[in-house]
Amino acid sequence: MGIDFKAIEEKWQRRWLEEKIFEPDIKAKPKERKFYITVAFPYLSGHLHVGHARTYTIPDVIARFKRMQGYNVLFPMGWHITGAPIVGIAERIKNRDPKTIHIYRDVYKVPEDVLWKFEDPREIVKYFMKAARETFIRAGFSVDWSREFHTTSLFPPFSKFIEWQFWTLRDKGLVVKGAHRVRWDPVVGTPLGDHDIMEGEDVQILDYVIIKFVLEENGEEIYLPAATLRPETVYGVTNMWLNPKATYVKARVRRNEREETWIVSREAAYKLSFQDREVEVLEEFKGEKLIGKYVRNPVTGDEVIILPAEFVDPDNATGVVMSVPAHAPFDHVALEDLKRETELLLRYEIDPRVVEEISYVSLIELEGYGEFPAVEEVERLGVKSQKDEKKLEEATKTIYKAEYHKGIFKVEPYAGKTVQEAKELIAKELQERGIAEIMYEFAEKPVISRFGNRAVIKIIHDQWFIDYGNPEWKEKAKEALADMTIYPASRRAQFEAVIDWLEEKACARKVGLGTPLPWDPDWVIESLSDSTIYMAYYTISRHMNRLRDEGRLDPEKLDREFFDYLFLEEFSGERERQLEEKTGIPAETIHEMKEEFEYWYPLDWRCSAKDLIPNHLTFFIFNHVAIFRREHWPRGIAVNGFGTLEGTKMSKSKGNVLNFIDAIEENGADVVRLYIMGLAEHDSDFDWRRKEVGKLRRQVERFYELVSEFSGYEAEETELKDIDRWMLHRLNRAIEGTTQALEEFRTRTAVQWAFYSVLNDLRWYMRRTEGRDDKAKRYTLRKLAEVWVRLMAPFTPHISEELWEKLGGEGFVSLARWPEPVPGWWNETIEAEEEFLKSLIEDIKEIIRVARIENPRRAYIYTAPDWKWRVAEVVAEKRDFKASMSELMKDPEMRKHGKEISRMIQRLIKERAFEVKRIDEEKALREARDFIEKELGVEVIINPEEDRGGKAKQAMPLKPAVFVE
Known part of the structure; x- marks a missing residue:
């Protein structure tokens, strides 16, 4: 029967909550001893999955580690319910959308x-807030629950805080009104933020230049706007290229005071209607109708033929493509x-010679x-x-990148x-002359909103924006970033790039949950705009919650002066x-709130997670530097990667999702935590494998059993043997390695040190001490247990609490002192001797295997003479043949081995064997002879006078x- 992890977890979760040990004072x-860490609060449109588990477990591990180091740690949690997605889910459930019903009934197990109450978005929020809190508690997260809150006007105190934030930004000229391109749900009629997108969240918006080629038809000029990024x-x-099978339209297009007749794909006409153009479709036809006709290039005046091309995608830009074969490989x-x-050309009544005689035009050096880079690259x-x-x-x-960065334009x-x-100048000139315009298009398709509709790009007027393009604001954001620690450091460049390219961002919507824009309440502040400085609200939220619970808080009185x-x-x-007079909040409580913030x-x-760098995490920097004093700017950002399930990207719609709570039910919280923390470092992605989780569970059970056993030993001071000293030295290594890794958020390395390294060293120690049952061994194992439990406490807190209790530890292990290396345990020499023995045993096993020696009886071992050690030490210092040889030949005794020394130096330099720590090999072998003989099943003879097989001279x-017989 296995260990009842669930019972252990419930016991300690209950005690943590009862004694409020994670609510700092x-x-x-x-x-100077405070440590404040937060993680992006989850968006509650469903259950958290094991991908989320990584994001939320990392800060909990760090919070627990710092708490044990003696820091006053604040790790709060709130819930994000702002935006359109939850409203969209409610709408789809109301309409009995089968896909949505499947996700919530079968995947989320509602x-x-x-489920049918979910027609009201507030019911969705209520259900998943409760579920998320339960999941976090079941995961053992050391959260200060006294500070819990959620966003939107459904929680008025926080809503007033957001109003204050936006008034402050507006006063600084950072919230502006204007026209801008946005992602748009054409069915619901609302702009879409990153969190409002179900599919295609990261898809870039491209600025196509559409150049109006001219088709003469019955004396009328009709434009074929060809879309290009060049x-x-x-x-x-x-x-020109048109798709003969695609549907095109002739449309009357009005923009500003201008009215023109255009031919574009049917899809393009629809999309253009959202981009400051009135589009009236006059006629529909297949593209084949225009194949073989000629259009005039509005820039050069050349007449060029329209040719058939099924590769033209009518859903990309205008569906009209200009061909530049000298510089475009596809063309x-x-x-x-x-x-x-x-045959195809003749079908369209095109003389094949016309195509054959097309002359390429070289534009770029x-x-x-040579003249035609595209042709050369294709070949x-x-x-x-x-x-x-x-x-x-x-x-x-290759060609586009090379020409853009290194090309020189050749045309006057x-x-x-x-x-x-040239690109910028030409684009500007063509627009000024009225022969080109801009069309916005998604780089990839489809982009689907959380309402389930395909998004378009719309030009919005009278929209409210946060002006992230403000140059002074950008400089302050860069200053803050320069002073911050970023893990992993490789992500700093991405933050810098995002700060550079960010421009105005729509910050309000007409639909969805949220806080109304205080000066224009028809608009609701969107989800990526009300989630940038809420970390400041956490500092006062426990007071707010207490006042609210006591019925002593009137949110309407929380005006700007209060938050200022x-x-x-x-x-x-x-x-x-x-x-106090204005708000009804006691002055002493207001003072305590301010003290908390300043503390x-x-x-x-x-x-x-890394997907929030282009939005939330960078907005977090911008908003902090805009609002708070410099001494309150944030100090660090840690970015983590994503998770896959059995090698496949998780997808709710495909049912390929493992809910966090289900993983806990199946494996236990501590196993889930340890597994996820040990899989990947920083922003590397991880893959959840059920089989591997099962293996880890058995190892965690073994950890529990071993420490339980060792808890019965007394830690009496006694004379230790070398192998005991080795075990304690290795414990010091584990303490040092785990501590350094956790200081840098390197959870995988920390798990390797805290769990696997100790487990492997312990296995070796138990092999080396098999048959021993003395004070020294019991002392060593007891000390190991006391250290190991504390090293594991951030990763497996429930089991560690249980084991700490078995060990008779004082209070909670969660609040126990983090282990530090014991100076007296360090012993590099004994470590080197033990590694020497391990390596030798493996070498002898390999000799027996390779030489196919059946029933070996004896192993003769010859250690290196003292002069070879001297050579190794000199080479380690000099790292150069001539310098090493010169130094060694000063000694008359060394000159006796001149040729051998020369060969040895060459070998050591070739192998770069520059690390050498001298040990007494013979002493180590003699002390471990019984163990070696038991491991190998042979008699061991150390440095006999007789040189068996002439091997002795090979010793290094x-x-x-080694000679085996």
Whole structure:
């Protein structure tokens, strides 16, 4: 029968909550010993899965570690319910959407009687807030639950805090009104933030230049707007591409005072109607209707033919593509393919000679290429046809990147300019002349809102934005970032890039849950805008919650003055008395709130997953530097990776999700925590494998059994043997390694040290001491147990509490002193001797295996003579043949071994064997002879006078010569 982990977990979770051990008191320790860590609160549209488990377990492990180091630790938690997704779910359940019903009934296991209440978004919030809290408690998270809150106007005190934040930003000119492109749900009629997107959250919005080629039809000028990301190449257009099977429309397009007739794909007409254009469709037809006709290039005046191309995607930009084969690999290969399709050309009444005689136009000078870089790159990669899509994409990427960064434009009036310069100038000129416009398009498709609708890009007028493009604000954000610690450090460059490219961001919606914009309540502040400085609210939230519970809080009285004082001003008894009169909150409580903020701020660590770098985590920096004093700017951000399930990306719709709570039920919280923490470092992704979790559970059970056994031993001081000293030295190593790793959020390395390293060392120690039952061994194992339980406490807190109790530890292990290396336990020599023995045993086993020695009887071991040690030490110091040889030849005794020394130096330098710690090999062998003989099943003879098999001369330091018979 296995260990009842669930009973152990419930016991300690109950005791932690009853004794409120994770609710810090600011009077308990000075500010220098405070540690404030937060993690992005979860969005509650469903249950948390094991991918979320990683995000939330990391800060808990760090919080527990720092608490044991003697810090006053604040680790609070709240719930995010702002935005459109929850409203969208309620709408889909109301409409009995089968996909949504499946997710919530079958994947999230919501009871049927509860599920139909989800037509009201508040019921969704209520259900999943309760479930999330239970999951966090069941996971053993050391959260200060006295500070719990949730977002939106459903929780008025926090809503007033958000109003204060937005008034403050607006006063600084950082919330502005204007026109901007946004992702838009055309069915619901609302802008979409990152958290409002179900599919395609990270898809980039591209700015296409659409150049209006002219088709003469019955004396009328009709425009075919060709979309391009490279407007400078308009000078090299040889033909146009349309998809003959796609549906195109002739439409009347009105923009500002201008009205024109356009031909674009049907999909493009729909999308353009959201981008400041009135689009009236006059006629629909297949693209084949226009194949073979000619259009005029509005820049060069050239007449170019329209050719058929099924590769043209009518759902990408305008569905009209200009062909520049000298500089676009796809265009070149498409033309070459078309030349071979004579029947197709004749079907469209196109003379094949017209295609054959198309002349390429060279526009860009590029080092390493001739006139037509696209042609050369296609030939270099061996592209045979358009079917070689991967090679064509590679060629396109190579050419576009090289030309953009290194190309020189050759066409007047832009000749001699870099392609980067020419591109900007040409795009600007074409728009000024009215022959080009901008169209916005998603880089990839589809982008689906959480309402289940396909998003478009819309130009919004009278929209409220946070102006992240403000240059002064950007500089302050960069200053803050420069002073912050980022884990992993490799992510710093991404933060810098995001700060650079961020522009205005829509901060309010017309639908969804949230806090109304205080000066324009028809708008609701969206989810990525009300979640940037709530870490400051946590510092006062326990007081807010207490006042609220006691019925002594009127949120309407929490005006700007109240929050200004708490977060921005200096302490003032007079201000506190004034605010008491205004708010009804006792002056002493207001003083305590301010004390809490000043004590806990700045925030030491913000933790979240890497997908939030382009939005939330960077907004967090911006908003802090805009609102708070410099001394309150955040100190660090730790970024983690994602999780997959059995090698596959988790997907609710496909049922490929493991809920966090189900993983806990199945394996126990401590096993889940240890497994996730040991899988990946920093922002590396991890893969949940049920089979591997099962293996780990058995190892955790073994940990529990071993420490339980050792808890019965007395730690009496006694004379220790070398192997006991080795075990204690290795414990010091584990303490040092775990501590260093946790200081840098390297949880995988920490688990390797705290769990696997100790477990493996203990196995070796038990092998080495098999048959012994003396005071020294019991002392060593008792000391190991006392250290090991504390090292494991951040990872497996419940089991560790239980074992700490068995060991007779004082209070909770969660509050026990973090172990520090014991100076008297360090012993590098004994460690080197033990590694020497391990290595030797493995070498002899390998000799027996390779030589296929059946029933070996004896092993003769020859250790290196003293002069070889001297050589190794000199080489380790000099790391150079001549210098080493010169030093050694000064000694007459060494000169006797001149040739051997020369060969040995060459070998050591070749093998880069520069690490050497001298040990008494013979002593170590003689003391461990019985163990070696038992391990190998042979008699061991150490340094006999007779040189068996002539092996003795091969002995090297730490690498004895061996002869087995």
